[in-house]
Amino acid sequence: MRMVRLVLFDIDGTLVRTGGAGTQAFARVFATEFNAVDGFEQLKFSGRTDFAIVREFFGAHQVPPTPENFRRFFERYVFWLDHILHDSRGGICPGALDFIADLQAIPDRPVLGLLTGNLRLGAEIKLRHFNLWEIFQTGAFADDHEERDQIAAIARDRGSRILNRPLRGEEVLVIGDTPLDIRCARAIEARVLAVATGGSTLSELEQHAPDYAVADLTTIRAEDVVR
Numbered sequence: 001m002r003m004v005r006l007v008l009f010d011i012d013g014t015l016v017r018t019g020g021a022g023t024q025a026f027a028r029v030f031a032t033e034f035n036a037v038d039g040f041e042q043l044k045f046s047g048r049t050d051f052a053i054v055r056e057f058f059g060a061h062q063v064p065p066t067p068e069n070f071r072r073f074f075e076r077y078v079f080w081l082d083h084i085l086h087d088s089r090g091g092i093c094p095g096a097l098d099f100i101a102d103l104q105a106i107p108d109r110p111v112l113g114l115l116t117g118n119l120r121l122g123a124e125i126k127l128r129h130f131n132l133w134e135i136f137q138t139g140a141f142a143d144d145h146e147e148r149d150q151i152a153a154i155a156r157d158r159g160s161r162i163l164n165r166p167l168r169g170e171e172v173l174v175i176g177d178t179p180l181d182i183r184c185a186r187a188i189e190a191r192v193l194a195v196a197t198g199g200s201t202l203s204e205l206e207q208h209a210p211d212y213a214v215a216d217l218t219t220i221r222a223e224d225v226v227r
Contacts, residue, residue, distance in 0.1 A: 015093055034058075115152055117148055197216045
């Protein structure tokens, strides 16, 4: 088995917890810009892309899913996200910093990237809040595609360009906290490390047969999953 050359991290529930700042920002924009307040509690956020979530809510409230309405939504969303984050309770997920440091200490260390359903600017706002943004060399985001499986393929291809060669599936490791993270990793034949620090329990994650499943990143060594 080849050594992992690209490690792709999910953000929410895997790297950081924002105390619900993203969800609150979504709700604020829906209410203030589109007068849409009903049914928000029924939306599922974990593992999905920002664009897919907005499209679903637009549909439920008969808001035309036009480029202009998406632009209007996300312009206000990033404003509120930044504002709400300053007053929210959150933090870096257990073990994430040490796990990243261990990856960086490996000889011929892998490229570190992001694989997330967040809008790129939303991802940057969240990770800069926790001083993590500069760690990552590449990534793929909701701006790149509405479907998470396609985002995974884009993230892999961007990693390949940094390394100047195509990456095989077993050379990519995806780290995430939901079954949808596992699914998108399998779509590109990548290895998967599932962590129960977000929206799913350890037993729920194990049912989807990741290569590794842990309670959090304090319980596994980086070198054990990249070699």
